[in-house]
Amino acid sequence: MKARVHVMLKTGVLDPQGEAVRHALGAMGFDGVQAVRQGKVIELDLAEGATRADVEQMCEKLLANTVIESYSVELA
Amino acid sequence: MKARVHVMLKTGVLDPQGEAVRHALGAMGFDGVQAVRQGKVIELDLAEGATRADVEQMCEKLLANTVIESYSVELA
Numbered sequence: 623m624k625a626r627v628h629v630m631l632k633t634g635v636l637d638p639q640g641e642a643v644r645h646a647l648g649a650m651g652f653d654g655v656q657a658v659r660q661g662k663v664i665e666l667d668l669a670e671g672a673t674r675a676d677v678e679q680m681c682e683k684l685l686a687n688t689v690i691e692s693y694s695v696e697l698a
Numbered sequence: 699m700k701a702r703v704h705v706m707l708k709t710g711v712l713d714p715q716g717e718a719v720r721h722a723l724g725a726m727g728f729d730g731v732q733a734v735r736q737g738k739v740i741e742l743d744l745a746e747g748a749t750r751a752d753v754e755q756m757c758e759k760l761l762a763n764t765v766i767e768s769y770s771v772e773l774a
Binding site for chain 1: 760
């Protein structure tokens with residue numbers, strides 16, 4: 623089975639990477655880009671029988687820094 | 699309007715970040731993690747009237763390195 627995890631900086635945490643992208647898009651002539659947030663996506667191929675709880679444990683322990691990042695898990 | 703862009707390394711391109719995550723998960727006792735790919739997710743707040751073609755232009759010109767990365771665009 624496959625799982626996809628999104629890890630984003632929490633709202634209110636400064637995102638310099640996203641800000642750099644927003645600035646660069648404006649400089650390249652793309653108007654109307656109001657805000658950009660950049661995060662990570664992690665695609666996992668898991669053995670059959672893995673559960674959402676397993677993936678959430680992985681997020682809590684390794685994939686996300688829960689002090690400043692939030693995560694969401696999609697199973698497919 | 700909001701757009702979400704996923705940028706992943708193309709299949710066949712070595713992903714050392716993903717490989718490091720896979721190895722670390724194994725070392726932490728998470729069995730059955732067969733493969734991991736890590737990519738970027740970029741969330742854009744755009745002015746009304748922006749189209750998918752605009753976002754694809756942003757990907758081609760800045761957000762993705764299309765030699766080694768593929769991208770997908772979701773509008774919301």
